[in-house]
Amino acid sequence: MSQDEEVLLNPEGRVVMISGANRGIGLAIARKLHTDGYRLSLGARRIDALSEALAAFDDERVLKCHFSATVPDSAQQWVSDTVDHFGRIDALVNNAGILRLHELDDYDEERLDEVLEVNLKAPYRLTVAALPYLRKCGTGRIININSRSGLRYVAGSADYNISKFANLALTHGARYEGWDDGVRATAICPGPTQTDMAGYIEPGRELTHPDTIAAVASLVLALPNSASVPVLPICCELEAGV
Ligand SMILES: NC(=O)c1ccc[n+]([C@@H]2O[C@H](COP(=O)([O-])OP(=O)(O)OC[C@H]3O[C@@H](n4cnc5c(N)ncnc54)[C@H](OP(=O)(O)O)[C@@H]3O)[C@@H](O)[C@H]2O)c1
Numbered sequence: 001m002s003q004d005e006e007v008l009l010n011p012e013g014r015v016v017m018i019s020g021a022n023r024g025i026g027l028a029i030a031r032k033l034h035t036d037g038y039r040l041s042l043g044a045r046r047i048d049a050l051s052e053a054l055a056a057f058d059d060e061r062v063l064k065c066h067f068s069a070t071v072p073d074s075a076q077q078w079v080s081d082t083v084d085h086f087g088r089i090d091a092l093v094n095n096a097g098i099l100r101l102h103e104l105d106d107y108d109e110e111r112l113d114e115v116l117e118v119n120l121k122a123p124y125r126l127t128v129a130a131l132p133y134l135r136k137c138g139t140g141r142i143i144n145i146n147s148r149s150g151l152r153y154v155a156g157s158a159d160y161n162i163s164k165f166a167n168l169a170l171t172h173g174a175r176y177e178g179w180d181d182g183v184r185a186t187a188i189c190p191g192p193t194q195t196d197m198a199g200y201i202e203p204g205r206e207l208t209h210p211d212t213i214a215a216v217a218s219l220v221l222a223l224p225n226s227a228s229v230p231v232l233p234i235c236c237e238l239e240a241g242v
Contacts, residue, residue: 006224007224008222008224009139009221011033011036011038011221011222012037014038014091015040015082015086015090016033016040016041016090017040017041017078017082017089017092017093018043018095019044019093019094019095019096019122019123019126020043021040021050022042022049022052023053023195023196025193025195025210025213026093026096027210028210029093029217030057032217032218034061036222037061039086040057040061040062041082041085042062042064043066043078043096044065045068045069047064051064065078067096069117069121070118072121072125075125075129076129079126079130079133083133088133088136088137089130089134089137089140090141091134091221092126092127092130092141094123097197098115098160099197100114100115100160102156103156104158106158115159115160115162116159116162116163119163119164119167120163120167123144123167123170127170135182136181137182138182139182139184139225140181141183141185141220142185143188143217143220143221144168144170144171145213145217146171146188146189147164147189147191148235149161149164150187150189151233151241152241152242168231171185171186171230172230175228175230184223184229185230186229186230186232187232188213188217188232189232189242190213190233191208191235191236191237192237193207193209193210194207194208194209194210206236208235216232
């Protein structure tokens, strides 16, 4: 590692996978990392939506892949497609997610299964499939776009809270599993952010801009092995403990 890279890693040549890159926070991260100079493998369940969102991107550095969080084989397929194309994986950003609004006693196992599938099991599958490549590069990175709902309970979105708490455990698991081979994992935990997901929030309330989350993700990816950030809450409002 060069002296400069002891301060911040150089994006050039590094390959980053981002799920749910066609809109919201995922698209903001894709744009920022593209500007930084990374090579990107972008996953979405609708390639047409991805192509439309990424019309201005340099195709030389971008691979668009089908990724459906509810289809178990999709994770391994996307990882294989990325390695076939770029020959390496340096970072994985598990961003795709869903929110369902309901109380805990509004019992619906199908809904819980869907939320767990997208917010927990798909990131888990992608982590396991990508880990050998992240280990190989010596500075592998995993960012899980979690939520403040992974840090404390919010009434009215029980399945989401359950999935995000478990997603935090997945982040810690990846830190422990990969640490000796230079893999660093971070749970970025935003509060309400200006995307479709926050559409239920009353107008006029202050929200975090997705480009701000993207700027934070960019910094986290560039941190050297000697500066691991396990959990990073980002708040647009004052709240005790997070
Ligand atoms: N916005 C917030 O207030 C907020 C706060 C904290 C944390 N977060 C987290 O930030 C992440 C991104 O959320 P966002 O705000 O950008 O939400 P969003 O605008 O609703 O975008 C969600 C993304 O996830 C993708 N996705 C959903 N289900 C999928 C599936 N089955 N397979 C593949 N992709 C799927 C969507 O793809 P389609 O376009 O195909 O649906 C879309 O790209 C999520 O993990 C969310 O929990 C958001």
